[in-house]
Amino acid sequence: MAFQGVKGTRDFYPDVMRLRNWISDAWRRVSLRNGFEEYDSPIFEYLDLFTAKSGQEIAEQLFSLTDRGGRNLAIRPEITPALARMVNARINALPRPIKWFSVPRLCRAENPQKGRLREFFQWNIDIIGSDDVLADAECVFVAVDFLREVGLSPTEVQVRIGSRPLTVAALRGCGVGDDAIDKALAVLDKRAKISDQEFLDAARKIGMDDAQVQAIMRFQDCAGVAELRRAVAGAEGAGEACDKLERLMACLQAMGAGDYCTLDLRVVRGLAYYTGVVYEVFDTGQDLRAIAGGGRYDNLLAVLGGPQVGATGFGMGDVVLGILLEERGKLPETLKAASLDVFVIDDRPELAELVFQTVGALRRAGRAADFSYKRQNVGKQLKEANKRGARQAVIIKSADLVALKDLATGEQAEMSMTEFQEKYCSLVPKP
Ligand code: HAM
Numbered sequence: 145m146a147f148q149g150v151k152g153t154r155d156f157y158p159d160v161m162r163l164r165n166w167i168s169d170a171w172r173r174v175s176l177r178n179g180f181e182e183y184d185s186p187i188f189e190y191l192d193l194f195t196a197k198s199g200q201e202i203a204e205q206l207f208s209l210t211d212r213g214g215r216n217l218a219i220r221p222e223i224t225p226a227l228a229r230m231v232n233a234r235i236n237a238l239p240r241p242i243k244w245f246s247v248p249r250l251c252r253a254e255n256p257q258k259g260r261l262r263e264f265f266q267w268n269i270d271i272i273g274s275d276d277v278l279a280d281a282e283c284v285f286v287a288v289d290f291l292r293e294v295g296l297s298p299t300e301v302q303v304r305i306g307s308r309p310l311t312v313a314a315l316r317g318c319g320v321g322d323d324a325i326d327k328a329l330a331v332l333d334k335r336a337k338i339s340d341q342e343f344l345d346a347a348r349k350i351g352m353d354d355a356q357v358q359a360i361m362r363f364q365d366c367a368g369v370a371e372l373r374r375a376v377a378g379a380e381g382a383g384e385a386c387d388k389l390e391r392l393m394a395c396l397q398a399m400g401a402g403d404y405c406t407l408d409l410r411v412v413r414g415l416a417y418y419t420g421v422v423y424e425v426f427d428t429g430q431d432l433r434a435i436a437g438g439g440r441y442d443n444l445l446a447v448l449g450g451p452q453v454g455a456t457g458f459g460m461g462d463v464v465l466g467i468l469l470e471e472r473g474k475l476p477e478t479l480k481a482a483s484l485d486v487f488v489i490d491d492r493p494e495l496a497e498l499v500f501q502t503v504g505a506l507r508r509a510g511r512a513a514d515f516s517y518k519r520q521n522v523g524k525q526l527k528e529a530n531k532r533g534a535r536q537a538v539i540i541k542s543a544d545l546v547a548l549k550d551l552a553t554g555e556q557a558e559m560s561m562t563e564f565q566e567k568y569c570s571l572v573p574k575p
Contacts, residue, residue, distance in 0.1 A: 151262065162482075163466060166475075171460075173293070183230065185227065188209075190218075191206070191216040193448070197225070197448070198225060223248045228272075232449060235445075242271065242273050244272075266461045268459050270455065272453060273455075278395060280388075280420070285396065287303060294469060301435065304423060306412060312329070313380065315328050317363075317376065318355075318363075331346045344357055365409075369390045385420075413437055419442045422437075422439030435465050438456070439456065442455060482533045485513060485534070487532060488540065489525040489539045490539075491522060491541045514532060526549075541558070545558060546559060548564070
Protein backbone atom coordinates (compact mmCIF):
# COMPACT_ATOMS: atom_id res chain seq x y z
CA MET A 145 0.00 0.00 0.00
CA ALA A 146 1.36 3.42 -0.95
CA PHE A 147 1.64 5.90 1.91
CA GLN A 148 -0.46 9.07 1.77
CA GLY A 149 0.21 12.52 3.21
CA VAL A 150 -1.93 13.41 6.25
CA LYS A 151 -5.31 15.09 5.55
CA GLY A 152 -5.01 18.89 5.50
CA THR A 153 -1.26 18.94 4.81
CA ARG A 154 0.54 19.83 1.57
CA ASP A 155 3.54 18.39 -0.23
CA PHE A 156 5.65 21.23 -1.56
CA TYR A 157 6.82 19.87 -4.91
CA PRO A 158 9.14 22.36 -6.63
CA ASP A 159 6.30 24.04 -8.58
CA VAL A 160 4.36 24.66 -5.33
CA MET A 161 7.54 25.59 -3.47
CA ARG A 162 8.19 28.35 -6.01
CA LEU A 163 4.87 29.98 -5.06
CA ARG A 164 5.54 29.55 -1.33
CA ASN A 165 8.95 31.19 -1.67
CA TRP A 166 7.59 33.99 -3.83
CA ILE A 167 4.97 34.80 -1.16
CA SER A 168 7.39 34.58 1.77
CA ASP A 169 10.02 36.65 -0.08
CA ALA A 170 7.41 39.40 -0.54
CA TRP A 171 6.38 39.12 3.15
CA ARG A 172 10.02 39.54 4.22
CA ARG A 173 10.70 42.39 1.77
CA VAL A 174 7.65 44.34 2.95
CA SER A 175 8.42 43.68 6.64
CA LEU A 176 12.00 44.92 6.33
CA ARG A 177 11.10 48.07 4.41
CA ASN A 178 8.58 48.93 7.15
CA GLY A 179 11.25 48.62 9.84
CA PHE A 180 10.42 45.17 11.30
CA GLU A 181 13.02 42.60 12.41
CA GLU A 182 12.60 38.83 12.03
CA TYR A 183 12.29 36.37 14.94
CA ASP A 184 11.12 32.77 15.33
CA SER A 185 9.97 30.46 18.12
CA PRO A 186 10.09 26.67 18.63
CA ILE A 187 7.58 24.58 16.70
CA PHE A 188 6.23 23.16 19.99
CA GLU A 189 5.70 24.71 23.42
CA TYR A 190 4.10 23.82 26.74
CA LEU A 191 0.41 23.31 26.13
CA ASP A 192 -0.64 25.93 28.72
CA LEU A 193 0.88 28.74 26.69
CA PHE A 194 -1.77 28.25 24.01
CA THR A 195 -4.71 27.61 26.33
CA ALA A 196 -4.02 30.54 28.69
CA LYS A 197 -5.76 33.32 26.76
CA SER A 198 -6.36 32.37 23.14
CA GLY A 199 -9.92 31.10 23.64
CA GLN A 200 -12.02 28.00 23.20
CA GLU A 201 -11.83 27.70 19.42
CA ILE A 202 -8.06 27.49 19.14
CA ALA A 203 -7.81 25.25 22.23
CA GLU A 204 -10.06 22.75 20.46
CA GLN A 205 -7.82 22.83 17.39
CA LEU A 206 -4.54 22.04 19.15
CA PHE A 207 -2.31 19.19 18.13
CA SER A 208 -1.11 18.21 21.58
CA LEU A 209 1.18 15.50 22.84
CA THR A 210 2.75 14.21 26.03
CA ASP A 211 6.52 13.83 25.98
CA ARG A 212 8.39 10.96 27.62
CA GLY A 213 8.74 12.99 30.82
CA GLY A 214 4.94 13.34 31.00
CA ARG A 215 4.97 17.03 30.01
CA ASN A 216 1.97 18.33 28.05
CA LEU A 217 3.10 20.00 24.84
CA ALA A 218 1.39 21.40 21.77
CA ILE A 219 2.47 22.21 18.22
CA ARG A 220 2.08 25.97 17.77
CA PRO A 221 -1.33 26.88 16.24
CA GLU A 222 -0.30 30.58 16.22
CA ILE A 223 2.85 32.42 17.23
CA THR A 224 1.39 35.35 19.24
CA PRO A 225 1.56 33.66 22.70
CA ALA A 226 5.13 32.52 21.94
CA LEU A 227 6.04 36.07 20.91
CA ALA A 228 4.58 37.35 24.20
CA ARG A 229 6.57 34.70 26.12
CA MET A 230 9.81 35.66 24.32
CA VAL A 231 9.30 39.39 24.85
CA ASN A 232 8.37 38.88 28.53
CA ALA A 233 11.66 37.02 29.07
CA ARG A 234 13.68 40.07 27.92
CA ILE A 235 11.23 42.86 28.58
CA ASN A 236 13.76 45.14 30.30
CA ALA A 237 16.52 44.64 27.75
CA LEU A 238 14.50 45.21 24.58
CA PRO A 239 14.24 48.79 23.29
CA ARG A 240 10.60 49.69 22.68
CA PRO A 241 8.60 49.79 20.58
CA ILE A 242 9.49 46.26 19.52
CA LYS A 243 8.68 45.84 15.83
CA TRP A 244 9.09 42.17 14.93
CA PHE A 245 7.91 39.87 12.16
CA SER A 246 7.91 36.12 11.61
CA VAL A 247 6.78 33.55 9.03
CA PRO A 248 6.08 30.46 11.16
CA ARG A 249 4.75 27.07 10.03
CA LEU A 250 1.61 26.48 12.12
CA CYS A 251 -0.70 23.52 12.74
CA ARG A 252 -4.37 23.51 13.65
CA ALA A 253 -6.59 20.43 13.78
CA GLU A 254 -9.28 22.15 11.69
CA ASN A 255 -11.71 20.51 9.34
CA PRO A 256 -9.83 21.00 6.06
CA GLN A 257 -11.80 23.14 3.60
CA LYS A 258 -11.14 25.75 0.90
CA GLY A 259 -8.61 28.16 2.42
CA ARG A 260 -8.22 26.27 5.71
CA LEU A 261 -5.73 23.46 6.19
CA ARG A 262 -4.13 21.67 9.12
CA GLU A 263 -0.68 22.99 8.36
CA PHE A 264 0.03 26.43 6.89
CA PHE A 265 2.40 29.37 6.94
CA GLN A 266 1.42 32.65 8.52
CA TRP A 267 3.12 36.03 8.26
CA ASN A 268 3.02 37.84 11.60
CA ILE A 269 3.58 41.55 12.08
CA ASP A 270 3.54 42.83 15.67
CA ILE A 271 4.41 45.97 17.58
CA ILE A 272 4.88 45.65 21.34
CA GLY A 273 5.42 48.48 23.80
CA SER A 274 3.10 51.16 22.44
CA ASP A 275 -0.45 52.11 23.41
CA ASP A 276 -0.63 54.64 20.59
CA VAL A 277 -3.15 54.07 17.84
CA LEU A 278 -0.29 54.92 15.48
CA ALA A 279 1.07 51.42 16.15
CA ASP A 280 -2.26 49.90 15.04
CA ALA A 281 -2.22 52.16 11.99
CA GLU A 282 1.29 51.08 11.15
CA CYS A 283 0.38 47.36 11.29
CA VAL A 284 -2.64 47.89 9.02
CA PHE A 285 -0.44 49.95 6.72
CA VAL A 286 2.06 47.06 6.46
CA ALA A 287 -0.77 44.68 5.49
CA VAL A 288 -1.93 47.14 2.82
CA ASP A 289 1.64 47.71 1.64
CA PHE A 290 1.91 43.96 1.01
CA LEU A 291 -1.47 43.68 -0.73
CA ARG A 292 -0.44 46.50 -3.07
CA GLU A 293 2.98 44.90 -3.59
CA VAL A 294 1.41 41.69 -4.93
CA GLY A 295 -0.93 43.62 -7.22
CA LEU A 296 -4.20 43.42 -5.26
CA SER A 297 -6.19 46.65 -5.60
CA PRO A 298 -8.71 48.20 -3.15
CA THR A 299 -11.51 46.96 -5.38
CA GLU A 300 -10.25 43.41 -4.86
CA VAL A 301 -9.37 43.37 -1.14
CA GLN A 302 -10.42 45.41 1.89
CA VAL A 303 -9.26 45.61 5.49
CA ARG A 304 -12.47 45.60 7.55
CA ILE A 305 -11.94 47.34 10.87
CA GLY A 306 -13.97 46.85 14.05
CA SER A 307 -13.52 47.43 17.75
CA ARG A 308 -13.68 44.93 20.62
CA PRO A 309 -14.38 47.54 23.37
CA LEU A 310 -17.22 49.05 21.33
CA THR A 311 -18.72 45.63 20.67
CA VAL A 312 -18.48 44.80 24.37
CA ALA A 313 -20.08 48.18 25.23
CA ALA A 314 -22.92 47.47 22.79
CA LEU A 315 -23.48 43.98 24.24
CA ARG A 316 -23.58 45.41 27.77
CA GLY A 317 -25.84 48.19 26.53
CA CYS A 318 -28.44 45.68 25.37
CA GLY A 319 -28.31 43.81 28.65
CA VAL A 320 -25.86 40.96 28.05
CA GLY A 321 -24.25 40.11 31.40
CA ASP A 322 -20.47 40.12 31.93
CA ASP A 323 -20.38 36.32 32.31
CA ALA A 324 -21.90 35.90 28.83
CA ILE A 325 -19.75 38.47 26.97
CA ASP A 326 -17.02 36.05 25.80
CA LYS A 327 -19.60 33.58 24.51
CA ALA A 328 -21.51 36.39 22.79
CA LEU A 329 -18.31 37.62 21.10
CA ALA A 330 -17.67 34.08 19.80
CA VAL A 331 -21.20 33.97 18.34
CA LEU A 332 -20.85 37.45 16.78
CA ASP A 333 -17.54 36.38 15.20
CA LYS A 334 -19.45 33.64 13.36
CA ARG A 335 -22.15 35.99 11.98
CA ALA A 336 -20.54 36.56 8.58
CA LYS A 337 -19.90 32.84 8.09
CA ILE A 338 -23.42 31.53 8.87
CA SER A 339 -27.03 32.24 7.82
CA ASP A 340 -29.22 34.73 9.75
CA GLN A 341 -31.26 31.83 11.13
CA GLU A 342 -28.15 29.95 12.31
CA PHE A 343 -26.89 33.18 13.89
CA LEU A 344 -30.20 33.67 15.70
CA ASP A 345 -30.17 30.07 16.94
CA ALA A 346 -26.58 30.37 18.18
CA ALA A 347 -27.40 33.63 20.01
CA ARG A 348 -30.51 32.11 21.63
CA LYS A 349 -28.42 29.14 22.73
CA ILE A 350 -26.20 31.38 24.85
CA GLY A 351 -29.24 33.09 26.40
CA MET A 352 -29.66 36.21 24.21
CA ASP A 353 -33.27 37.09 23.42
CA ASP A 354 -34.47 38.27 20.01
CA ALA A 355 -34.58 41.96 21.04
CA GLN A 356 -30.94 41.79 22.12
CA VAL A 357 -29.96 40.11 18.85
CA GLN A 358 -31.77 42.81 16.83
CA ALA A 359 -30.09 45.56 18.89
CA ILE A 360 -26.61 44.12 18.47
CA MET A 361 -27.18 43.61 14.73
CA ARG A 362 -28.19 47.30 14.42
CA PHE A 363 -24.97 48.26 16.20
CA GLN A 364 -22.87 46.03 13.95
CA ASP A 365 -24.47 47.52 10.85
CA CYS A 366 -23.47 51.13 11.74
CA ALA A 367 -21.75 52.58 8.69
CA GLY A 368 -19.60 55.42 10.07
CA VAL A 369 -18.06 56.71 13.29
CA ALA A 370 -20.76 59.39 13.71
CA GLU A 371 -23.53 56.76 13.58
CA LEU A 372 -21.48 54.58 15.91
CA ARG A 373 -21.11 57.38 18.45
CA ARG A 374 -24.89 57.73 18.58
CA ALA A 375 -25.38 53.96 18.92
CA VAL A 376 -23.07 53.65 21.96
CA ALA A 377 -23.59 57.12 23.47
CA GLY A 378 -23.11 57.07 27.23
CA ALA A 379 -21.56 53.59 27.45
CA GLU A 380 -18.41 53.39 29.57
CA GLY A 381 -15.22 53.87 27.51
CA ALA A 382 -17.19 54.14 24.27
CA GLY A 383 -16.26 57.75 23.54
CA GLU A 384 -12.54 56.96 23.81
CA ALA A 385 -12.89 53.84 21.63
CA CYS A 386 -14.73 55.91 18.98
CA ASP A 387 -11.96 58.55 19.09
CA LYS A 388 -9.35 55.81 18.54
CA LEU A 389 -11.23 54.39 15.58
CA GLU A 390 -11.55 57.85 14.07
CA ARG A 391 -7.83 58.57 14.58
CA LEU A 392 -6.91 55.18 13.11
CA MET A 393 -8.92 55.86 9.95
CA ALA A 394 -7.37 59.34 9.66
CA CYS A 395 -3.80 57.96 10.06
CA LEU A 396 -4.45 55.31 7.40
CA GLN A 397 -5.80 57.99 5.09
CA ALA A 398 -2.72 60.13 5.69
CA MET A 399 -0.37 57.20 5.01
CA GLY A 400 -2.09 56.51 1.69
CA ALA A 401 -3.84 53.30 2.74
CA GLY A 402 -7.32 54.74 3.32
CA ASP A 403 -8.83 53.34 0.12
CA TYR A 404 -8.08 49.77 1.33
CA CYS A 405 -9.84 50.23 4.69
CA THR A 406 -13.51 50.15 5.73
CA LEU A 407 -15.13 50.45 9.13
CA ASP A 408 -17.06 47.23 9.85
CA LEU A 409 -18.29 46.49 13.35
CA ARG A 410 -19.21 42.94 12.32
CA VAL A 411 -15.51 42.15 12.67
CA VAL A 412 -15.03 40.78 16.19
CA ARG A 413 -12.23 38.17 15.79
CA GLY A 414 -12.28 34.64 17.14
CA LEU A 415 -9.30 34.82 19.49
CA ALA A 416 -10.06 35.81 23.10
CA TYR A 417 -7.05 38.06 23.80
CA TYR A 418 -8.02 41.10 21.70
CA THR A 419 -8.74 44.26 23.69
CA GLY A 420 -9.00 47.11 21.17
CA VAL A 421 -9.18 47.72 17.46
CA VAL A 422 -9.62 44.48 15.49
CA TYR A 423 -9.53 43.88 11.74
CA GLU A 424 -9.70 41.25 9.03
CA VAL A 425 -8.69 41.35 5.38
CA PHE A 426 -11.21 39.95 2.91
CA ASP A 427 -11.51 39.67 -0.83
CA THR A 428 -14.28 42.02 -1.89
CA GLY A 429 -16.15 39.18 -3.58
CA GLN A 430 -16.36 37.68 -0.04
CA ASP A 431 -16.03 34.26 -1.68
CA LEU A 432 -13.12 33.25 0.49
CA ARG A 433 -12.35 33.07 4.20
CA ALA A 434 -10.29 35.86 5.79
CA ILE A 435 -6.87 36.47 4.24
CA ALA A 436 -5.54 38.03 7.45
CA GLY A 437 -6.68 39.06 10.89
CA GLY A 438 -5.36 40.95 13.87
CA GLY A 439 -5.81 43.69 16.39
CA ARG A 440 -4.69 45.09 19.73
CA TYR A 441 -4.01 42.70 22.62
CA ASP A 442 -2.90 44.80 25.58
CA ASN A 443 -3.37 42.13 28.29
CA LEU A 444 -1.68 39.08 26.79
CA LEU A 445 1.84 39.76 28.08
CA ALA A 446 0.48 40.34 31.59
CA VAL A 447 -1.68 37.18 31.46
CA LEU A 448 1.47 35.25 30.55
CA GLY A 449 3.36 36.56 33.58
CA GLY A 450 4.83 39.79 32.18
CA PRO A 451 4.05 43.47 32.66
CA GLN A 452 1.04 45.33 31.27
CA VAL A 453 2.41 46.38 27.88
CA GLY A 454 0.51 47.57 24.83
CA ALA A 455 0.68 45.16 21.88
CA THR A 456 -0.87 45.02 18.43
CA GLY A 457 -0.42 43.03 15.23
CA PHE A 458 -1.86 40.65 12.67
CA GLY A 459 -1.37 37.28 10.99
CA MET A 460 -1.79 36.52 7.26
CA GLY A 461 -1.91 32.93 6.05
CA ASP A 462 -0.49 31.64 2.79
CA VAL A 463 -3.48 29.48 1.82
CA VAL A 464 -6.32 31.93 1.08
CA LEU A 465 -3.79 34.41 -0.24
CA GLY A 466 -2.40 31.83 -2.71
CA ILE A 467 -5.92 30.94 -3.93
CA LEU A 468 -6.86 34.61 -4.38
CA LEU A 469 -3.65 35.53 -6.23
CA GLU A 470 -4.13 32.57 -8.56
CA GLU A 471 -7.84 33.28 -9.16
CA ARG A 472 -7.11 36.94 -9.91
CA GLY A 473 -4.19 36.14 -12.23
CA LYS A 474 -1.66 38.01 -10.09
CA LEU A 475 1.07 35.39 -10.13
CA PRO A 476 4.06 36.20 -12.33
CA GLU A 477 4.76 34.05 -15.39
CA THR A 478 8.19 33.22 -13.95
CA LEU A 479 6.53 31.01 -11.30
CA LYS A 480 5.21 28.66 -13.99
CA ALA A 481 8.57 27.03 -14.65
CA ALA A 482 11.96 26.60 -13.12
CA SER A 483 14.44 29.22 -14.25
CA LEU A 484 18.11 29.34 -15.08
CA ASP A 485 20.29 32.18 -16.31
CA VAL A 486 22.10 30.07 -18.85
CA PHE A 487 22.34 26.56 -20.27
CA VAL A 488 25.71 25.52 -21.70
CA ILE A 489 25.73 23.37 -24.82
CA ASP A 490 28.47 21.72 -26.87
CA ASP A 491 28.48 21.79 -30.64
CA ARG A 492 30.21 18.37 -30.74
CA PRO A 493 30.87 15.75 -28.01
CA GLU A 494 34.65 16.44 -28.16
CA LEU A 495 33.92 19.89 -26.63
CA ALA A 496 32.26 18.40 -23.52
CA GLU A 497 35.24 19.24 -21.31
CA LEU A 498 34.82 22.93 -22.21
CA VAL A 499 31.13 22.70 -21.20
CA PHE A 500 32.06 21.59 -17.66
CA GLN A 501 34.73 24.29 -17.41
CA THR A 502 32.34 27.00 -18.61
CA VAL A 503 29.52 25.86 -16.31
CA GLY A 504 31.98 25.91 -13.39
CA ALA A 505 33.17 29.44 -14.29
CA LEU A 506 29.60 30.74 -14.67
CA ARG A 507 28.51 29.26 -11.34
CA ARG A 508 31.60 30.62 -9.57
CA ALA A 509 30.66 34.03 -10.95
CA GLY A 510 27.20 33.71 -9.33
CA ARG A 511 25.12 32.79 -12.38
CA ALA A 512 22.54 29.99 -12.36
CA ALA A 513 24.02 27.70 -15.01
CA ASP A 514 23.40 24.09 -15.98
CA PHE A 515 24.07 21.59 -18.78
CA SER A 516 22.89 18.26 -20.11
CA TYR A 517 24.37 15.00 -18.78
CA LYS A 518 23.76 13.48 -22.21
CA ARG A 519 26.10 14.24 -25.08
CA GLN A 520 23.59 14.76 -27.88
CA ASN A 521 23.02 17.08 -30.83
CA VAL A 522 22.58 20.85 -30.40
CA GLY A 523 18.83 20.73 -31.15
CA LYS A 524 18.18 18.24 -28.35
CA GLN A 525 20.36 20.21 -25.92
CA LEU A 526 18.45 23.41 -26.83
CA LYS A 527 15.20 21.58 -26.15
CA GLU A 528 16.48 20.66 -22.70
CA ALA A 529 17.57 24.29 -22.13
CA ASN A 530 14.01 25.46 -22.90
CA LYS A 531 12.48 22.81 -20.64
CA ARG A 532 14.71 23.97 -17.80
CA GLY A 533 13.53 27.57 -18.19
CA ALA A 534 16.94 28.95 -19.24
CA ARG A 535 16.96 32.53 -20.49
CA GLN A 536 20.11 32.07 -22.59
CA ALA A 537 22.03 29.20 -24.17
CA VAL A 538 25.78 29.28 -24.71
CA ILE A 539 26.78 27.04 -27.56
CA ILE A 540 30.45 26.18 -27.45
CA LYS A 541 31.58 25.96 -31.07
CA SER A 542 35.32 25.55 -30.44
CA ALA A 543 37.89 26.42 -27.78
CA ASP A 544 37.87 29.99 -29.17
CA LEU A 545 34.32 30.55 -30.30
CA VAL A 546 30.93 30.59 -28.56
CA ALA A 547 27.44 31.53 -29.71
CA LEU A 548 25.08 33.19 -27.24
CA LYS A 549 21.41 32.53 -27.98
CA ASP A 550 18.51 34.40 -26.39
CA LEU A 551 15.97 31.62 -25.88
CA ALA A 552 12.95 33.96 -25.79
CA THR A 553 13.67 35.80 -29.08
CA GLY A 554 15.87 33.22 -30.79
CA GLU A 555 18.48 35.90 -31.52
CA GLN A 556 22.02 34.59 -31.65
CA ALA A 557 25.41 36.37 -31.51
CA GLU A 558 28.88 34.88 -31.82
CA MET A 559 31.89 36.02 -29.78
CA SER A 560 35.33 34.80 -28.80
CA MET A 561 35.67 32.64 -25.70
CA THR A 562 37.82 35.39 -24.11
CA GLU A 563 35.15 38.04 -24.65
CA PHE A 564 32.48 35.67 -23.31
CA GLN A 565 34.51 34.93 -20.18
CA GLU A 566 35.19 38.61 -19.55
CA LYS A 567 31.52 39.50 -19.92
CA TYR A 568 29.81 36.57 -18.21
CA CYS A 569 32.31 34.75 -15.99
CA SER A 570 33.50 37.65 -13.88
CA LEU A 571 31.96 37.89 -10.43
CA VAL A 572 28.36 39.18 -10.45
CA PRO A 573 28.16 41.96 -7.86
CA LYS A 574 26.00 41.00 -4.86
CA PRO A 575 22.87 43.14 -4.47
P1 HAM B 1 -6.09 34.06 13.08
O1 HAM B 1 -7.28 34.86 12.67
O2 HAM B 1 -6.34 32.81 13.82
O3 HAM B 1 -5.15 35.03 13.92
O4 HAM B 1 -5.24 33.73 11.79
C1 HAM B 1 -4.83 34.76 10.92
C2 HAM B 1 -4.83 34.26 9.50
O5 HAM B 1 -4.10 33.02 9.40
C3 HAM B 1 -6.20 33.92 8.94
O6 HAM B 1 -6.85 35.07 8.47
C4 HAM B 1 -5.83 32.96 7.82
O7 HAM B 1 -5.33 33.65 6.68
C5 HAM B 1 -4.69 32.20 8.41
N1 HAM B 1 -5.16 30.92 8.97
C6 HAM B 1 -5.66 30.69 10.19
N2 HAM B 1 -6.01 29.39 10.34
C7 HAM B 1 -5.70 28.79 9.16
C8 HAM B 1 -5.78 27.45 8.66
N3 HAM B 1 -6.25 26.46 9.41
N4 HAM B 1 -5.39 27.20 7.40
C9 HAM B 1 -4.89 28.21 6.63
N5 HAM B 1 -4.77 29.48 7.04
C10 HAM B 1 -5.16 29.77 8.29
C11 HAM B 1 -4.00 34.63 14.56
O8 HAM B 1 -3.45 33.57 14.39
C12 HAM B 1 -3.38 35.72 15.41
N6 HAM B 1 -2.35 35.10 16.23
C13 HAM B 1 -2.84 36.81 14.52
C14 HAM B 1 -2.21 37.93 15.29
C15 HAM B 1 -0.90 38.27 15.31
N7 HAM B 1 -2.85 38.77 16.09
C16 HAM B 1 -2.00 39.62 16.60
N8 HAM B 1 -0.79 39.33 16.13
